[in-house]
Amino acid sequence: MEAITIKDIAKALNLSTSTVSRALRGSYEINPETKKLVLEYAKKMNYHPNPIALSLKENRSRAIGVIVPEIANNFFSQAINGIEAVAYDRGYHVVIFQSHESYERERSNIQHLVGRKVDGVLISLSGQTTEVNHLSEIQKRGVPLVVFDRISNEIEANKVIADNFQGAFEAAEHLILSGRKRIAHITSPSLLYTTNERLEGYKAALEKHGIPFNENLVRYCGFAPEEAREVIFELLDTQKPDAIFTASDRLALDCFAAVKAKGIDIPEQVAFIGFTNLQVAHLLDPPLSTVVQPAFEIGKTAAEMLLDTIDNKRNTATIKTIKIPTEVNLRTSSD
Amino acid sequence: MEAITIKDIAKALNLSTSTVSRALRGSYEINPETKKLVLEYAKKMNYHPNPIALSLKENRSRAIGVIVPEIANNFFSQAINGIEAVAYDRGYHVVIFQSHESYERERSNIQHLVGRKVDGVLISLSGQTTEVNHLSEIQKRGVPLVVFDRISNEIEANKVIADNFQGAFEAAEHLILSGRKRIAHITSPSLLYTTNERLEGYKAALEKHGIPFNENLVRYCGFAPEEAREVIFELLDTQKPDAIFTASDRLALDCFAAVKAKGIDIPEQVAFIGFTNLQVAHLLDPPLSTVVQPAFEIGKTAAEMLLDTIDNKRNTATIKTIKIPTEVNLRTSSD
DNA sequence: ATCGTTGTCGGGAACGTTACCAAAAAGGCT
DNA sequence: AGCCTTTTTGGTAACGTTCCCGACAACGAT
CATH class of the missing domain: 3.40.50.2300 (Response regulator)
Incomplete structure (x- = not known):
């Protein structure tokens, strides 16, 4: 069964294609009776204009x-x-x-x-x-x-x-106010705009509270599945952070899993806050603090x-x- | 800047559109030199065939x-x-x-x-x-x-x-073997095919182990956000199940949340297993048993x-x- | 020299639609 | 009666592409 076209209608009703076309789009310059005829027939035959022809x-x-x-x-x-x-x-x-x-x-x-x-x-x-x-x-x-x-x-x-700067600032500040000193930031590749915005927010919070920025506590992490795990393990081993702030859904989950896999207690040993839109954040163990983007x-x-x-x-x-x-x-x- | 067409190439090279068309698709009946000419010009002008015209x-x-x-x-x-x-x-x-x-x-x-x-x-x-x-x-x-x-x-x-029957069967059987007697099944609307398959698997497991099927332990739940919560609350209150098997990602999360909200201990009071593809199942509290679909x-x-x-x-x-x-x-x- | 063959190309139609330009009939005006 | 509008319709080109058909030259064979 092929789709019906304006030509088919024209032929069936003994009209020209232009008349049919105008009737279908309700042009004023068409006889009301003709218009009705065309519209009814089109409806009956389930006519739909061909969007491809229109696009062309x-x-x-x-x-x-x-x-x-x-x-x-x-x-x-x-x-x-x-x-x-x-x-x-x-x-x-x-x-x-x-x-x-x-x-x-x-x-x-x-x-x-x-x-x-x-x-x-x-x-x-x-x-x-x-x-x-x-x-x-x-x-x-x-x-x-x-x-x-x-x-x-x-x-x-x-x-x-989203206001990435503000979100990151508040997240980092909260970690600071809860007494953390070595706050790590695990984030996406540095060429992403959001990465930098969040990094700046993080830095601003540190600065406001007189904590010197420590480059070693920041890790950029690509999108390869295993990469996050390695990065976080290395970070934990060499830097001993007492808090981690991650910059995305993906990283939050990977880090969360890695920290737990290492048997490190959250939040006792390491506090954790993620920049994510996970719907299950409150169901995790422990419930995950998040900066949510609208x-x-x-x-x-x-x-x-x-x-x-x-x-x-x-x-x-x-x-x-x-x-x-x-x-x-x-x-x-x-x- | 408008996209270049075959006509433009034809005009520029003093050829006909048919020749250009054939040259572009490498027809044998075209002079190699002409072909080369056309191809180079097309490349230079970044020609791409118009997919809409092709579709038409x-x-x-x-x-x-x-x-x-x-x-x-x-x-x-x-x-x-x-x-x-x-x-x-x-x-x-x-x-x-x-x-x-x-x-x-x-x-x-x-x-x-x-x-x-x-x-x-x-x-x-x-x-x-x-x-x-x-x-x-x-x-x-x-x-x-x-x-x-x-x-x-x-x-x-x-x-x-997916082999819904088999998955549901195994899930239910596992709950039975771990000693549960009142195994509830919360599932999607009954007109879905998968719903019935899973229900059948659930029933088959009960039957195999001599547990009578109890209609009151089965709940169908639509897609409205608040519905799941009400359904599960009502189920918990009136039926006192000692295990819950849910039929989808969505339901698993909603039920999981509802059970926890009620302060019911998982798995002590109620064992839980979901039919889901959640990537975070192992990070939940407690880690969630799942039937995963490939x-x-x-x-x-x-x-x-x-x-x-x-x-x-x-x-x-x-x-x-x-x-x-x-x-x-x-x-x-x-x- | 004539013919068929081969190689190379152009012209036109078609896909479904709309827009512009005509054209014909009907009606009103002077 | 002649002319100009108005109403209603038809014809055609165009969007970008491919494909069929035909044209024309060059060439070898007879």
Whole structure:
């Protein structure tokens, strides 16, 4: 069973395709009776306009593309839910892609999206992405772009991020106030923007409380599965921290597991606080203190910005970075 | 900056579009020198064929669609990773959609996918889906379909599922062997196929060990956020179970939280085992026993089946259901 | 010299849709 | 009666690509 087209309708009703087309979109310049005839027949035959033909003609698709490193990451899947909520409301479809932290995949995804004529792109950069030519290129092609969470200073676009500095500051300060002195910070590769923001927050808290910054207590950790475990073991052995502040979902879990595997008591020997969106943080042993990012709201805000520029409701000349507050959830792991 | 087309190349090189087209796809009947000329110019100008035009012409897109209830569910995001792994290898893009457990959204997603001429669809049914006309319709249109995990008996298609019966059987049996008598089963809405499979496994284990099946110990629970909590509270109060076996990620977490909130000791008072793909099961308090489904492998297998039928490497006349073994991971919550 | 063959290319239609330009009929105006 | 609007419809090009068909030259064979 093939899909019915405007031509089929035209033939069946002895009309021209242009008449049918206009009737279907309710043009004023068409006889009400003809219009009714066409609409009824279309309904009966379950006619749906071919979106591909429309895209080819109009150079748009009524869909926006989203690229995230990993949907298995709770933060990103929640952000996507925020994006979908507003996009769906405003009549846009959302096409989801994963870069799997690979720069190559990210490029390929971008290629595919612009080829498919998405009306805009929302992206959170992969951990390997060090240059952003692929992004400025689609901007040159006129594709609206909003970067969220994993942003880069090198790209001029609207951006939405959590207040990483503030979150990290509060987390570190809390550890300090509970009497910890050797506060380690385990974080993502240093080329990520969020990494630096969080590091700065951490440093600021130390400085405020007169604790000298000790480079040896900071570890950058890539995305390889076994890497985190090794990094944390080495850190524990050589630096003997009395607190750990981690910078992401993934790292929090890996570190948490590693510390427990070593038989170190949390929070007695080492206090722990993570920057994460885990929904199970309160069910862990012990319950994990977290800095939570408003993932859904970040997605929602980013999508709104994007759709506003697409629909020309936003001044495209001025770009803007929206920062959304984080929230600190203290539980027993950092007591 | 607009994308360059075959016409542009033709004009620039004083050739016809047909010649350029053939040169680009390396047709034998084209002068090697002309071919070289065209290819070099195309490369220089960064030419990429317009996939939309191709789709319109060829009625296909080199993309497959995936519809899952919720990507925030670990099982599904892992399954998607399995799907992407094989699709990427075989030159197909993967378009991800969420039904959010809504039948309407599922229909709308299907519509969008066939409109966009995906070459095949992988779907895991929403919790609200009771009839599958939207699926048989796309089959009639010739779109290959594979259903995975959340399958339905009413649709005739290739299917991939975990061995739910076996997993449930082993879980229940383990609880029985550890001396539990009143084993509750909290599960998803009864119209889901997996629900029944797991229920049957649970029943079979009871029967094997001479424990009469008690309907009051079984609870079906929808997808509303607060529902699980109420259901489990009511169950605990009225039935006093000494063990709970839950049928999904979501339910396991909600129940786990509810039981702990009530101050009931796990596993002392109530043993607990979940059917889940949580990556943090071993970090919970106490570590959670689970029946894990090979999500990645399920996705991989389903995608392979789909791509095989798309590429005509598979006999489309015979349909098949592949069942993949589950694995039971015993931890302290069920001691 | 004529013919068929081979190699190389261009023209046009088609995929489904919309937009522009005509065209025909009907009606109103002077 | 002649002309100009208005209403309603049809024809065609265009979006980017491929594919079928035909054209034309060069070439060897008869």
